[in-house]
Amino acid sequence: MKTEQKILITATVPVLKENGVLLTKYFYNRMFTHHPELRNMFNMGNQQSGKQQTALAMAVLAYAEHIADPTVLIPVVDRIGQKHISLDIRPEHYIIVGRHLIASIQEVLGDAASPEIVDAWTAAYNQLAALMSGHEANLYEQQTNRTNGWTGWRPFKVGKKMLESAEITSFYLYPADGGKVTPHQPGQFISVRLFLPQLNLKQARQYSVSSAPGNEYYRISVKKEKGTNLDTDGMISNRLHDFINENDIVDLTAPAGNFTLAPDIDAPVTLISGGVGITPLLSMLNSLVESDYSHPITWLHGCRDESVHAFRNQLNDIVKTKTNVQQHVFYNQATDENKDAGVLEGFLDINKVPSLNLRPDAHYFICGPSVFIQKQYHDLVDAGVNKQHIYFEEFGPQLLSLN
Ligand SMILES: Cc1cc2nc3c(=O)[nH]c(=O)nc-3n(C[C@H](O)[C@H](O)[C@H](O)COP(=O)(O)OP(=O)(O)OC[C@H]3O[C@@H](n4cnc5c(N)ncnc54)[C@H](O)[C@@H]3O)c2cc1C
Ligand code: HEM
Structure with a gap:
């Protein structure tokens, strides 16, 4: 020019x-x-x-x-x-x-x-x-x-559909051509494309892979997005929940995204999720646990209440068997029974976690709604965490610029 x-x-x-x-x-x-x-x-x-x-x-x-x-x-x-x-x-x-x-x-x-x-x-x-x-x-x-790499749209078959909470359902997606999947980096997403009769169009949305790499499938876990009326219900998430069943075919692109756990990470890890923001962090946690990661891992999760707390049993099992994994859960509405089980009440707040160790060398990964990310980011920075060690992912067009 x-x-x-x-x-x-x-x-x-x-x-x-x-x-x-x-x-x-x-x-x-x-x-x-x-x-x-x-x-x-x-x-x-x-x-x-x-x-x-x-x-x-x-x-x-x-x-x-x-x-x-x-x-x-x-x-x-x-x-x-x-x-x-x-x-x-x-x-x-x-x-x-x-x-x-x-x-x-x-x-x-x-x-x-x-x-x-x-x-x-x-x-x-x-x-x-x-x-x-x-x-x-x-x-x-x-x-x-990449091993078994591909680009562009590829048909995948729904091998299993599984309820994870009152509003989150997992889909296990296997290549319909009988080929293999390329391993994703924990934290990456794939795009899913479906035909929407109400628009007479195909539409794509991104979903983080919620399973660890190394499987024969990608698992995605989708929240049913309810609007204030039927017209404003989320189009793809509701179609997936209500109309896409085992053996159905959906189009997928290969894993992408740079909100990832570095393959050579060698430091404590803190994973902070709000609601369905749990998905990329669960992939990270599972992959760390499967590789017997030796550093401390802190899992912080917030959601509305017990009914929408996805993967609860799986997380509790990990915490029971892995001494280096600590979990802190917040519900907006916690019952006495929840509190007895250690759940904290309110919006996730790192300052309300008793004896939370914010290690200076740790890496912090945040995923959740935009206001959630902003709050956690600022609280971490206020607590002295190095901005360069904070990574976050928004589930929509990236509008936040915090770093
Ligand atoms: C990198 C990335 C990873 C993601 N990972 C996940 C994941 O693991 N799990 C997951 O569940 N989601 C994930 N998402 C979000 C997902 O891609 C979709 O945005 C989400 O499922 C909603 O899509 P939809 O087609 O159902 O809703 P859309 O039809 O796209 O609508 C979007 C939202 O707007 C609301 N809405 C629609 N019309 C109106 C209106 N007129 N007025 C007001 N509100 C309206 C809908 O209820 C909905 O909440 C991710 C997004 C990104 C970018
Ligand atoms: C100089 C050219 C372009 C610029 C500056 C640009 C910029 C952007 C930005 C900022 C986003 C949002 C990214 C995010 O989600 O964080 C985006 C998404 C997107 N872009 Fe582009 N883009 C360009 C060219 C194109 C072209 C050529 C196409 C295809 C015709 C395209 C199609 C899309 C689509 C489909 C999305 C996702 C849309 C959505 O989720 O609503 N873009 N682009």
Whole structure:
């Protein structure tokens, strides 16, 4: 890109800040009108709530702000790339997005979009697209090179469906082609794609693998997302719970994501989950337990009450047999019987755990709703934990930036 084009891009940042979400909404409408098939690829739930627009707008803005040195964006590019590869997004899609994004800038800005501004944004988009699709090509290559690796959508059969709590059900997914699964890194997710008759579209969602690596299947554990009325029930989670049964086929992409336990981790580990955020952490815990990990492991979990406390017996068994694993559970509503069993009442609060040892060398993994992550993160930092040792995963477009 030419220097004067970079200056023009930097000058557009305030306009983008004002109109970023409006522009991306306009862009999505335009793109879906010309390419209705892409509705199968995007999460139509996020489109309605505006979350995806915010995520894309923020990414474009972050890029514009760092146009002088886009390499600082590598962690963001990796995070988005992990989501993109789990949805089988390929270089040809970038061409379509680019065409409609540039046309949208022209149409939204009207006369304010001089040919120079349009040229500068075209050059900027092409640069960003090359950076992103180049990184994603590397990620696809890594997936292919793994043992039994693959990329793209692959049919899996539901081998077992099992209730874990009043609202969480596990699905054991085996390759329908008779092949093997590629081992995931504990903490990674897969995308599941189903046909939704109410939309007449295929839709994909991400689910963390809740089992440890080394099995012949991936287990996912899905919370049935209830809305305030039937129209607002979560589409894929309810379809999975109510209509997908043993022997049914669903499409999956290979494990992706960088919220993972490093294979060579050699330090105490603290796992903090809220509600269904338990899933990636359970995979981490199971894999540590299976490898007879010698460092202390602390398991902190919070949920509404006993009826929605998934994997309770499994966790209790681990704590009974492994002396290095400690467990602290919070229920919003705890009965006397729960309290006698050691459950603490209220929202999970590390400051209310008697004699909790927040080791400075420990690694902390948090997963749960956004407010939960923020609270745990700030409490840990206030207690003196090094920010570099705190990792978290949001179950939706990543909007939090805490580090
Ligand atoms: C990396 C990652 C890992 C994940 N791992 C897991 C996991 O292990 N287990 C798990 O259960 N989930 C997990 N999720 C979340 C999962 O991907 C889905 O987002 C979740 O299942 C909801 O999808 P849905 O199709 O059922 O809901 P959607 O149809 O996408 O709706 C999303 C939410 O919006 C609500 N809603 C819909 N319409 C309206 C409206 N008009 N007004 C207000 N609210 C509305 C729904 O009730 C629902 O709660 C993960 C997400 C990510 C990104
Ligand atoms: C420069 C170009 C692009 C940018 C800046 C961008 C940015 C983003 C961001 C920030 C997210 C959210 C990531 C998260 O969940 O944390 C995302 C997700 C996504 N992107 Fe892109 N993206 C680009 C190109 C594309 C292309 C070419 C496609 C395919 C046509 C695409 C399809 C998607 C889909 C389907 C999701 C997930 C949507 C959802 O869950 O609602 N993106 N992208």
